[in-house]
Structures are given as C-alpha cells and as structure tokens.
Amino acid sequence: MKIAILLGADISENNGTTIRAKRIKKILEKEHDVILLDSKKKDFSNVLSQIIDDMIWNLKLLFLIPGKKIQIVYMSSDFLGFFSIFLLSKLKKFKIIFEAHGILSEENINKKRNKIIIKATQIIEKFVIKNSDYIVALSSNIFNFYRKYNENIELVPAFINESVDFKPLDKSMNNGFKSIGIIGPFDMPANKYYLEFIYKNIDKFKENLIFYVIGSCNNKINNEKIKYTNYIESYSEYLSLISSLNLVLIPSKISTSGPLNKILEAMLCSTPVLTTSEGVIGLDNIENHENILIFDEEEIIEQINGDIFKGDLLERISSNATEIINNYYSKGANEKKILNTVHYLIKT
16 A cells, blocks of 8 residues: 655644654554655744745645555645645545544634634634544543544554653753753744743743753853753754753643644653643543643742742652553554544545
C-alpha cells in the first residue's frame, strides 16, 4: 500500500505538528510504502498571509499527488489543504485519512476572531470531517466534537516515543537555584505569550529562580534570571535539558483545543509541569495536584514563589506523570491504533 502523509508545514521545523507527522510515518512505513510531502514555512503574522500560504499549498498539491500513484492520503490536520486532495481523490480514487489536532472553529472562537471567520471555519471543518474516509482525533474532546459528522473516527492521542535514548540530568546540580523552563518555538503566536508573561513579571519572582527560554527566540532581553538555549537540533539533547529542570511552566492564555506535546515531553522526562486550565485542553487522564499543577494565571507567581519546591509534591507529580505516559501517551500504547486505520480502509 502506498501512502502519502501531507503536512501543511515545513518538516525541518520541530513543533507539535511536524513531530507527530514524523512519528506517524515511522509507524506506517513498517508495513507500507510511505512518502511525506510538506509545504514551506508558514507566515503566522496575520490571517491574510496564512490564507495566501494555504492557497499556494493547495495549488502545489494539485501537481504533487497525481504522478505518485497514491492509494491513501494521510492528512496531518491540514483543513485548507483538504480541498485539493478531496478533488483529486475523486479523480484518482484514493482514500483520505484526516488527522484532527484540534477543533478548528473552537480555536477561532477562543482567539476572538470575527463572526465571518468563525462561520467559515465551521463550514470548512464540517465539510472536511464529513468527506474524509477516516478521522483520527488526538483527544477525547476532538473525538466527541467530530464524531457527529463521521462515524469512522478513532481516538489516537498525541504520543511520545518512550524509547528515545536521552540522558536524564541531575536536577540537584543547580547550586541552590531552581530552574524553570518555558518551551517555544517563540515565533508561534500562542508561544509568544509565554515570553510576554515572563518578561513583564520577571522582577516579581524570587532571586533563586532561573528561567530557561528553550527554542528559537528573536525577542531577547538582558536579565540575569533568564537564559536562552536557542534552537536545539537534537531531540535527545532537548529531552536531556528538560530532564534537568525543576519545573516546566506553560502559562497558556488561549487554548488550542488540541494537546500540547511540550507537556507530554516534560512528563516523559519526569519533570513536573505547571500550567493554566487553557494549557491542558485536549489532554485526557490529567488530574490537578496528582500528575500536573493547574492554576489560574494570576496565581502562578504566588505559587512558584511559595512552597511548591518544598516537600515531596513535585516528586510525586513526576512519578504519576511518567506512569500516564507509559499507559496512555506512549508509542507502544498507540502504534496498533494507527495501523488499524489503514487496515480498515484496505478492507472497505
């Protein structure tokens, strides 16, 4: 079976979308002939630039697919790229698996887009979900929202390759300081707010706290409490750094409706996560003060300056988080589900 994975992003970047596509490819190519087709880096500066990028990508797909004799197209949450693929599927008789990373209309509502954009996204997502041969949903809220449009839907959560070879670092080697990481990349709108939160509040945090800004960052300030890692090319090096932190902070202001990989990666590294209620949207089996810390934005500074680094709270959270990864968010727990989506389409 020849399968094309379509990614409306630049595969050379490391973000939740590209990492997921790479993981899906590794699973599917165990049994099938798989190619991955990606677009150029997208411009997130405004809505118009995103629309233009998506239009160019749609036109590009009309030329990419026809000569490759594809039998199944696996679309990585590319709602606008779907239209070219749907048209080609009718001509070339291939089937479409659409992987939904979030709820398109809900995300635009959360971003307070105007009513015309929200209505347009509602129409687009309904068309995409109804006209796909199979849907893969990354979380239960996505699954429950979209299954009313298509009964051929499977919940396959965001997952981590638990067998990645990385060297956990000693958290006690921080010479009395507590290290807190915020994770980018910081050219994406949702991540930019993490920086804004730290920058505007940096003087309110205790002197023994060091913040690590992890990932590409063009907006830097000179402050002894802040260290920049820049882009980390090696995934194992990235995980080793996360494992050395005392805490990962994700001060989300706007929910994405889909799960955040950076939370799962910290859990894999046994590093506790503190986030807002918006940050855990799309994550299942999450329980406050058991495997994660969830506070309102206005409580974050007080909590980090308080007693969370004392006692065994963070150690217990880390242990419980690692168990959640192994049982629910690991590659081993989800590999068969991905392969079964293809098996289903082969039989139908």
